[in-house]
Amino acid sequence: MKESYTTIIGMEIHAEVKTSSKMFCGCKNDPFHAPKPNIYTCPVCLGLPGALPVPNKKAIEATITLGLALGCKINMLSKFDRKHYFYPDLPKGYQISQYDIPFCYDGIVQTSEGTVRIRRVHLEEDTAKLMHSTINNEAFDSAQPRPELTSKGEHVTLIDFNRSGVPLIEVVTEPDIHSASQAKEYAKKLRQIIRYLGIAECDMEQGGMRLEANISLRGIRNQESGIRNQELPPYKVELKNINSFRFLEKGIAYEVARQAEILDAGKTPIQETRGYDAEKQITFTQRVKETAEDYRYFPEPDIPPIRVGHTWLSAIQRAMPEPMDGVFSRWQKQYGVLPEYAGQLCEKPEQATWLEGLFQAFDAAGLAVGMCVNFLVHKRIQVNLFSDSYETICNTFQQATQLDDVSDDELNRVVSEVVLQNPKIAAQYTSGKTQVMNFFIGQVMKRMQKKLDAKKVERAVKKIIAQQNHELS
Ligand code: ADP
Ligand code: MG
Ligand code: ZN
Numbered sequence: 001m002k003e004s005y006t007t008i009i010g011m012e013i014h015a016e017v018k019t020s021s022k023m024f025c026g027c028k029n030d031p032f033h034a035p036k037p038n039i040y041t042c043p044v045c046l047g048l049p050g051a052l053p054v055p056n057k058k059a060i061e062a063t064i065t066l067g068l069a070l071g072c073k074i075n076m077l078s079k080f081d082r083k084h085y086f087y088p089d090l091p092k093g094y095q096i097s098q099y100d101i102p103f104c105y106d107g108i109v110q111t112s113e114g115t116v117r118i119r120r121v122h123l124e125e126d127t128a129k130l131m132h133s134t135i136n137n138e139a140f141d142s143a144q145p146r147p148e149l150t151s152k153g154e155h156v157t158l159i160d161f162n163r164s165g166v167p168l169i170e171v172v173t174e175p176d177i178h179s180a181s182q183a184k185e186y187a188k189k190l191r192q193i194i195r196y197l198g199i200a201e202c203d204m205e206q207g208g209m210r211l212e213a214n215i216s217l218r219g220i221r222n223q224e225s226g227i228r229n230q231e232l233p234p235y236k237v238e239l240k241n242i243n244s245f246r247f248l249e250k251g252i253a254y255e256v257a258r259q260a261e262i263l264d265a266g267k268t269p270i271q272e273t274r275g276y277d278a279e280k281q282i283t284f285t286q287r288v289k290e291t292a293e294d295y296r297y298f299p300e301p302d303i304p305p306i307r308v309g310h311t312w313l314s315a316i317q318r319a320m321p322e323p324m325d326g327v328f329s330r331w332q333k334q335y336g337v338l339p340e341y342a343g344q345l346c347e348k349p350e351q352a353t354w355l356e357g358l359f360q361a362f363d364a365a366g367l368a369v370g371m372c373v374n375f376l377v378h379k380r381i382q383v384n385l386f387s388d389s390y391e392t393i394c395n396t397f398q399q400a401t402q403l404d405d406v407s408d409d410e411l412n413r414v415v416s417e418v419v420l421q422n423p424k425i426a427a428q429y430t431s432g433k434t435q436v437m438n439f440f441i442g443q444v445m446k447r448m449q450k451k452l453d454a455k456k457v458e459r460a461v462k463k464i465i466a467q468q469n470h471e472l473s
Contacts, residue, residue: 017059117176
């Protein structure tokens with residue numbers, strides 16, 4: 001890289017909402033566990049002419065719940081819009097989405113690399129799922145095609161409408177993300193919040209959560225003039241359909257390097273949509289992006305505007321659990337539990353309640369809660385979280401962490417034995433290979449069949465080795 005660049009990233013993340021029925025019809029919303037393709041369908045989600053959509057109240061509540069959790073403002077009067085594009089996964093020829101009045105706007109997500117502003121949280125419908133296949137392979141057989149229409153070896157595209165019309169939340173950030181690692185942290189945190197609220201499973205592999213990153217680079221050369229360039233670059237590259245956090249990070253890193261090279265050559269990268277090839281570890285052109293105008297957005301005439309209203313809004317607020325960030329920072333203050341560890345143990349509000357009870361039990365049993373949590377996270381002490389009783393877990397911890405008593409005389413006697421029997425290792429220690437200390441500590445405890453304070457044993461070993469060196473010299 002000849003020049004220095006600031007990386008600018010804005011993210012668009014989709015999550016399939018876990019409601020029992022679809023967004024605009026009564027069909028079952030369970031695309032991943034459906035025994036067969038195209039069984040959860042009706043005229044609405046097949047896009048048949050004349051079918052009328054009826055919005056799913058639970059999905060709207062989930063969207064507003066997420067918005068509130070992200071500190072968003074809520075549009076008290078909202079609406080749905082039609083977004084037009086032509087693709088076989090969209091039989092109506094348009095997707096019902098939200099354009100200028102999303103349910104939620106202006107929120108915030110904190111990351112260790114800075115604040116990410118949330119531009120909007122809106123609700124839309126998912127499309128059908130396309131499967132590219134060759135006749136007579138497994139996927140095709142299970143779909144039971146009509147043999148008279150096809151011939152063996154032919155390349156075909158199969159459509160499964162079980163996913164068509166599944167409620168989909170989209171969360172859009174401002175271009176506030178400045179590195180691949182921050183993008184990953186943001187996406188993980190968003191998934192953690194969504195799961196905690198019970199809004200969606202966010203199964204990345206199955207496409208229950210899909211990540212998109214818009215990436216551009218801004219030269220910082222005119223900082224020399226003292227004016228920091230705040231303008232957005234005149235292009236952005238959209239990295240689409242990423243289904244893992246690792247690929248997100250790698251894809252962005254690749255893009256940053258690719259765009260820097262183009263900019264270094266005095267050119268501007270073209271505005272386009274790219275995909276990530278996990279095998280080759282590169283990004284590749286998918287299409288040159290439409291502008292908003294190409295979608296010909298207009299208000300959905302079959303769904304009246306949605307009035308949220310204060311009664312409904314406060315009912316949604318009351319049903320929300322204590323904010324996850326709040327719970328975790330309280331645990332840090334009260335029990336010395338690292339928020340990072342808390343996040344690894346606790347994915348649901350019910351779990352938070354249970355864990356808090358455990359922390360109190362640890363505390364009452366005289367155990368250091370922070371240390372216990374550390375052991376739990378690193379699986380150094382095995383217990384069944386959320387099913388064993390507090391008593392059982394506390395006993396396990398007490399036994400595992402309790403130290404046995406030993407007199408100085410007895411300790412010195414065993415330490416002397418061990419040191420005498422291992423003169424070579426003692427010499428290694430003397431010559432500076434201090435990591436052999438662990439060998440002595442382990443041997444002493446083993447021989448005594450006791451769990452001892454390792455620091456105390458270490459002091460005894462040092463003393464004995466020093467004495468012997470002294471006697472020998
Ligand atoms: P579009 O109309 O193409 O969808 P938007 O302005 O709505 O573009 O932004 C979509 C996403 O792209 C948002 O997350 C936004 O923060 C991000 N974004 C916009 N401009 C840039 C840029 N120059 N570089 C990186 N991300 C950007
Ligand atoms: Mg967009
Ligand atoms: Zn349906």
